[in-house]
Every structure is written in C-alpha cells, then in structure tokens.
Amino acid sequence: MQRAEMLEVIALFNKGYKEAALEAIHKIELSDPKNLDTKYNYALMLGLAGNHVEEQKKYKEIIEINPKDCDALVNLAVSLNETTNYKEAVQYSSEAISINSNIAEAYEARGIAKQHQDLVEDANLDLKKWLNLKIKNVNTKYSDTLIECLELIKINAIYETEKKINTDRIRLEEKARRIVESLKKIPSEYLQTNNIGKKIAFKLNRFYLAYQQKDDKEINEIYSQITALLLDKIEQPNKIKNIHNKKIGVISTFKYHPNLFIIEQLKQIDKNLQVVLIIINNPKIKLDGIPTNFKIDHVNISPDNLNQVVQNISNQNIDILFMPDIGMSIESQILAAYRLAKVSIMGWLHPVTSGSKNIDYFLSGELMETLESESQYTETLIKLPGIGLKINPEPYISTTIKKLHDKQKNEHLMVGCLQTPFKYHPQYDYILIEIAKKIVKVKFKFIKYQDELDEKLRKRLTLEFEKNGIDPSIITFQDRLNKENYRNFLKTLDIALDTLGWSGGNTTLDCLGAGLPVLTLKNNFMRSNHTAAIYKLIGIEELTSTSPEELIEKIYTISLNNEYLKKIRCQIYENFLNIKSECYISKFINEISLKN
Structure with a gap:
C-alpha cells in the first residue's frame, strides 16, 4: 500500500504540485519513520523544491540509521555546497570516499567545496579523480585534453602577492591557448558521450579571474572558445535581423x-x-x-x-x-x-x-x-x-540630516572596508599601511564573508602590518549583519574606503544613503570607477583621487578636521537625495x- 502511495506522491510532485506532494510524503513518513526509501524520496523532493536545510536534515536522519550509506553522504555533501556549508560538504564527501573510493560524485562534491574554500590545488586533484572515474570506460585517446581543462579552475579568490597573480595569469593564459587547439581535434560524439563536455564546461567558472584586475578581453575570449568547444557549440556571431516578434x-x-x-x-x-x-x-x-x-x-x-x-x-x-x-x-x-x-x-x-x-x-x-x-x-x-x-535613492536612505549633524566624533578614525575579501587586491595593501603610519588613531573595519576567505585576507594583512611595525589589531572583522543592523553599523563609521581597482556599486549607494563619505581612486578600467561616477552625478568630486598618494593625503586631512567631516556628510546625503537619472536601459x- 505504501509503495502505491509513494508512486502517487512522486507523480504529484512531478506534475508541479510540490507543496501538496511534500505534505503527503510527510504523512507517509509519520506512519513509518524508519523507512529509508520514504526518507530518500522526501529528501530528494525537498532538494528539488529548494528547501536544502530540511533536505539536509533528512539525509542526516538516513546516515544516523545507516552511517555507511554512501548515496546519502554524497547527496548531503551536494546539498551542503548549495547552502555554502563547505566544511561540512568536505566532511561528508570524505566519509563517502573512505567507504568507497570509486564514487565519482563524492570527489566532485568535495572538489567543488574545496574550490569555494580557495583550495584550488586540492580541488583540481579531486575533480581530476571525478573525471577519470567518469571517462574510464570511454575511449581514452582524448582524455588528457579533458583532464587538462580542469587546470583552468586554478584561479584563487585571495592572493598573497601581486607577483603570484602575474605568474598564475601567464600560466593560465598559455594553458588555455593550448587547450583551445587540442579541443578542436576532439570529435563531437566523444564530447557528447555522457554529456562529458558539458559537465567539464560547468566546472570552469572564471568569476575570480576579473579580480586579478587585468585587461580580461583576451582571456575571456579564450575561455569563451573553450566553453563553446566543450558544449560542442561553435560560436556564431549573428547579424542584427529585423525585429518582428516584439x-x-x-x-x-x-x-x-x-x-x-x-x-x-x-x-x-x-x-x-x-x-x-x-x-x-x-x-x-x-x-x-x-x-x-x-x-x-x-x-x-x-x-x-x-x-x-x-x-x-x-x-x-x-x-x-x-x-x-x-x-x-x-x-x-x-x-x-x-x-x-x-x-x-x-x-x-x-x-x-x-x-x-x-x-x-x-x-x-x-x-x-x-x-x-x-x-x-x-x-x-x-x-x-x-x-x-x-538610481532611486529611497531604498538606500537610512539617516537624517539632524543625526548627521549630531554625530559625535570617534576616538579613532573608523574606516569601513565593506566589500567581499576577494575584491582586496594585494597591490593596494600598502595604502592601509601608509594610512596607519600617518594617522596614529585609526581602525579598519572589514565585514566577514566566508571563513576561509576572511582568514586568508586577515593573514595577508597581518603579515604586512607586522612587517611594517604596525599593530595588526587595528584591523577587525565585523560579523555579517541583517539590513537594519548593517545600516546602524555604517553610522558608527567616519569614512569608508572603496575597494581600489574594483569600486563599490550597491555598497557605495548604501554608504551615501547613510551620509558616509566613501574615498575612492579612479583608474583606466570601468570597474574601478563606479563610485567616482556616482559622485559626479551628485556634484561631489573632492572625495575622488587619481593617485594613491592623493588618496592617502585626503584621508589624513579628513582625520584632522571633524567639522569638514560633518559638512561633507550632510552634503553627500542632501545631494544623493536629489540625484537625477533615468531608465536608460529601458x-x-x-x-x-x-x-x-
């Protein structure tokens, strides 16, 4: 009877009645709480419905009943990756591998988790094991090229030095060019076998490449060619045709x-x-x-x-x-x-x-x-x-002119460093050091993002500060906050320092809505100039610098003049309220x- 009920529930779910199906399977589970088939189907439905937290609970219940259930261990690791619980994902996928070292999906889940932890060498090894298991029964003539494709995931989120960025960049570009030529020799039917070409393409996320802050045109063209070849999809630029369908x-x-x-x-x-x-x-x-x-x-x-x-x-x-x-x-x-x-x-x-x-x-x-x-x-x-x-300023407004006038001076100059860790390029670390040398009482407030990346950035900055004889305790990492608490946090700061080379967009708008001055530095890439452009729109350009030396001097000058700081806060707030823009994309x- 229960099997027939389960088939009906699965059919209901597949027809799109997800809530009704989940209610029904919950009732089935209550009648037999130890039934593993029911729990499996329940977990699968929860995952497909996007409820990964409850999905994970179900898999943990299965593992409690049967600790050596590799399918549950792997599925749990996959789900944990979806919710960015990467440490746990590594734990459970490793348990599955210790039980059975031939489960490709376990290496895949662990590789993805390690990639997000910025352990790109370890991730590469795991994904190579995944791929070897996937293609072991397929013609091996082209396997070396496919395995080499996975070398392209070796893009760190956080780098220790600019020299390491440059070395890795050269290696990556040379390898990518070779891979393009090798992929052109692989027959279409080989890449289509078990969708292996597509599965590799889905691993080659180049998101962090842009944060190396180079001209990415050529390397993105190469990656795009590789993606198209793996998908067996030759890029065909299309001439603009008559628009008729509206x-x-x-x-x-x-x-x-x-x-x-x-x-x-x-x-x-x-x-x-x-x-x-x-x-x-x-x-x-x-x-x-x-x-x-x-x-x-x-x-x-x-x-x-x-x-x-x-x-x-x-x-x-x-x-x-x-x-x-x-x-x-x-x-x-x-x-x-x-x-x-x-x-x-x-x-x-x-x-x-x-x-x-x-x-x-x-x-x-x-x-x-x-x-x-x-x-x-x-x-x-x-x-x-x-x-x-x-730009609609209303959603960003979080203070009033009176509060800005009444803001008390902090004992230290509180500098907000409000962006994600991978946006902080090592070539600009010295600017924090120079600010700390000029301003005795200063604190830098970063925002936590992800443990592994936070720790890599903290370690890099700590080493640089100690090398220069500066107490690294002036750097702190604030826990992530909900919207209301984040806005209250902004009000405790004196200024914010833009992420140099990768300027803030939404973060800058949050700051302007709080009357918080953002000090920024222009350069030749558009991604560096968001804040400077917004300042032009509101008629305030004195907080934009064109050289690091000018930026450091401006921050030092502000630290000496609290009356100016009050004045510029109010000016930013009032001008931002009256910003003019239109729906240009429309x-x-x-x-x-x-x-x-």
Missing part, C-alpha cells in the same frame, strides 16, 4: 538582481513589448512592482538538461535578450555561449566583457568609461548617460526594438 528576454542567474536591479531598470520598456524574465537556478522569490507586460519563468539548468533548456528559450523567438550579470555565475557564462536571440545585450553587474561573439552590446555608463575603453570589450560598447542605470531596448 519579445524581450531577460536572463538573470543572481538571486538578488531581479528585485534589486532588473525590475527598476526595465519598468519603462514599451508596454507593447512582451518581456519574459527567466530566473536561472534560484528559488522562487517575491518580486515587487512587476509591470503587466512581464512574465516570470524559473528555470533550473544542469549539464544533463542544458540542450532542452536552450531549445526552450530559443523556441520563444526572443528578439532582444538582456543578460545583466554575465560572469556572476557559471550558468551565465554557459548561456552566453549560445545565440539565444536576434540581438543580445549584457549589463555591467559583473563589469567585465563576456568574451563571447554571441553578445552584441555591452551597456555601460559614460561617466565610468575612458577614451580607450572600447578596446577592452568584445561587444560593441554603449556608453549610456551617467552610470547607465536609474530606453535603449525600446530604441533597438524599433529598428527595421
């Missing part, structure tokens, strides 16, 4: 972007244009203020269903495709390898060229770019007004849609 597609792979960015920027798209927002590999979220001409699709993609997903998107006959965050995830890099619309556009939420011939336009802002910028993009660069975005898409 359908706009938007693909986002980053869970915060639909609410934080996309709806706001696209709300002035012509109401006669149909917009389909495709949210990739993220749970369903409540979206506020959706225009009536928008349709929302949630899609999960993997190596095994990629062909079907691409076909489904292509079948929608999208005229203009907007991908605001190519590079933020491997899924966005994969989808950029396909021609999914007549015209494809990317935004600057990951402010680096895609390298793909299938992306036609890069939408940026004229205040962030330089005269030489075009040479840094494979796409046609479009310099929209300002920073290219509509306007650009509307114009493209009218072309014959």
Whole structure:
C-alpha cells in the first residue's frame, strides 16, 4: 500500500504540485519513520523544491540509521555546497570516499567545496579523480585534453602577492591557448558521450579571474572558445535581423538582481513589448512592482538538461535578450555561449566583457568609461548617460540630516572596508599601511564573508602590518549583519574606503544613503570607477583621487578636521537625495526594438 502511495506522491510532485506532494510524503513518513526509501524520496523532493536545510536534515536522519550509506553522504555533501556549508560538504564527501573510493560524485562534491574554500590545488586533484572515474570506460585517446581543462579552475579568490597573480595569469593564459587547439581535434560524439563536455564546461567558472584586475578581453575570449568547444557549440556571431516578434528576454542567474536591479531598470520598456524574465537556478522569490507586460519563468539548468533548456528559450523567438550579470555565475557564462536571440545585450553587474561573439552590446555608463575603453570589450560598447542605470535613492536612505549633524566624533578614525575579501587586491595593501603610519588613531573595519576567505585576507594583512611595525589589531572583522543592523553599523563609521581597482556599486549607494563619505581612486578600467561616477552625478568630486598618494593625503586631512567631516556628510546625503537619472536601459531596448 505504501509503495502505491509513494508512486502517487512522486507523480504529484512531478506534475508541479510540490507543496501538496511534500505534505503527503510527510504523512507517509509519520506512519513509518524508519523507512529509508520514504526518507530518500522526501529528501530528494525537498532538494528539488529548494528547501536544502530540511533536505539536509533528512539525509542526516538516513546516515544516523545507516552511517555507511554512501548515496546519502554524497547527496548531503551536494546539498551542503548549495547552502555554502563547505566544511561540512568536505566532511561528508570524505566519509563517502573512505567507504568507497570509486564514487565519482563524492570527489566532485568535495572538489567543488574545496574550490569555494580557495583550495584550488586540492580541488583540481579531486575533480581530476571525478573525471577519470567518469571517462574510464570511454575511449581514452582524448582524455588528457579533458583532464587538462580542469587546470583552468586554478584561479584563487585571495592572493598573497601581486607577483603570484602575474605568474598564475601567464600560466593560465598559455594553458588555455593550448587547450583551445587540442579541443578542436576532439570529435563531437566523444564530447557528447555522457554529456562529458558539458559537465567539464560547468566546472570552469572564471568569476575570480576579473579580480586579478587585468585587461580580461583576451582571456575571456579564450575561455569563451573553450566553453563553446566543450558544449560542442561553435560560436556564431549573428547579424542584427529585423525585429518582428516584439519579445524581450531577460536572463538573470543572481538571486538578488531581479528585485534589486532588473525590475527598476526595465519598468519603462514599451508596454507593447512582451518581456519574459527567466530566473536561472534560484528559488522562487517575491518580486515587487512587476509591470503587466512581464512574465516570470524559473528555470533550473544542469549539464544533463542544458540542450532542452536552450531549445526552450530559443523556441520563444526572443528578439532582444538582456543578460545583466554575465560572469556572476557559471550558468551565465554557459548561456552566453549560445545565440539565444536576434540581438543580445549584457549589463555591467559583473563589469567585465563576456568574451563571447554571441553578445552584441555591452551597456555601460559614460561617466565610468575612458577614451580607450572600447578596446577592452568584445561587444560593441554603449556608453549610456551617467552610470547607465536609474538610481532611486529611497531604498538606500537610512539617516537624517539632524543625526548627521549630531554625530559625535570617534576616538579613532573608523574606516569601513565593506566589500567581499576577494575584491582586496594585494597591490593596494600598502595604502592601509601608509594610512596607519600617518594617522596614529585609526581602525579598519572589514565585514566577514566566508571563513576561509576572511582568514586568508586577515593573514595577508597581518603579515604586512607586522612587517611594517604596525599593530595588526587595528584591523577587525565585523560579523555579517541583517539590513537594519548593517545600516546602524555604517553610522558608527567616519569614512569608508572603496575597494581600489574594483569600486563599490550597491555598497557605495548604501554608504551615501547613510551620509558616509566613501574615498575612492579612479583608474583606466570601468570597474574601478563606479563610485567616482556616482559622485559626479551628485556634484561631489573632492572625495575622488587619481593617485594613491592623493588618496592617502585626503584621508589624513579628513582625520584632522571633524567639522569638514560633518559638512561633507550632510552634503553627500542632501545631494544623493536629489540625484537625477533615468531608465536608460529601458530606453535603449525600446530604441533597438524599433529598428527595421
């Protein structure tokens, strides 16, 4: 009887009635709480429904009953990776490997976890074991090339020195060029066997490459070629054809972007244009203020269903495709390898060229770019007004003029270093040291992100400070905070120091809404100039520097003049309240849609 009930529940779940199916299987489990088949199916459904916390509880219940259940151990490790519990993922996948050293998926799960822990050499070894197990029964003639592809994951999040970045970069570029030529010799049918080409492509996330702060055009072109070859998809640039279907597609792979960015920027798209927002590999979220001409699709993609997903998107006959965050995830890099619309556009939420011939336009802002910028993009660069975005100050406002006037002077100059650890390039560590040398009473407040990365950054800075005879205890790491507590934390700071070479966007807007001055440094890459451009928009340029020496001197001057600090806080706040901008992306898409 229970088996028949279970089959009905599975069928219900597969038809899309997930909540009803989960309620039904919960009742079945209550009637027989030790039944492992029930717990397995329950865990699988919870995982597919995106409830990874409850999924993990079920797998732990299975493991408690049977500690040597390798399937449960591996599935638990995979789920823990989804919730960024990488230490536990390593623990459970290692347990599975100790029981059975021939489980490819255990090495895969452990390799992914180690990659996120910035243990790229260990991750590479695990993923090579995964691949060897996957291809052991397949023609080995081309296996060396496929295994060499996994060398391309060796991109650290945190580097100890700039010299190490340069050495690794040269090695990576040389290897990538060789791999392109080798992949061209592999027959299509070989790559399609067990989807092995796609499975490797899904491992080659180059997200951290951009944080080396080089010109990424050439290396992204090479990675894009490798991705296309592994997918057995030759890149074909498409000429702009007549727009006739009036359908706009938007693909986002980053869970915060639909609410934080996309709806706001696209709300002035012509109401006669149909917009389909495709949210990739993220749970369903409540979206506020959706225009009536928008349709929302949630899609999960993997190596095994990629062909079907691409076909489904292509079948929608999208005229203009907007991908605001190519590079933020491997899924966005994969989808950029396909021609999914007549015209494809990317935004600057990951402010680096895609390298793909299938992306036609890069939408940026004229205040962030330089005269030489075009040479840094494979796409046609479009310099929209300002920073290219509509900025609504209201969501960022977290204080009042009175509170800014009444703010008491801190005993130390409290400097906020508010970005994620991988944005702090070692070439700029000396600036913190020089600030500490000039200002006796100063403290640097970082924000925790992930234990392993936090510790690598802390260790690097500690060594540099000690080498220069400076007490490293002036560097502290603040626990991550919810939105309200984060805004209260900003009010305790005197200034924020922009991430040099990778300027803040949303973080800067949070600071301006709190009346917190952000000291920034311009350079030749657009990704360095977000804060400087926002300051231009609000008519305040005195906090922007063009050299490290100028930046250090400005911070020193501010530390001596609390009255100036009060004045500039109020000016920032008032000017930010009155910032002027428009939905430039909407306007650009509307114009493209009218072309014959």
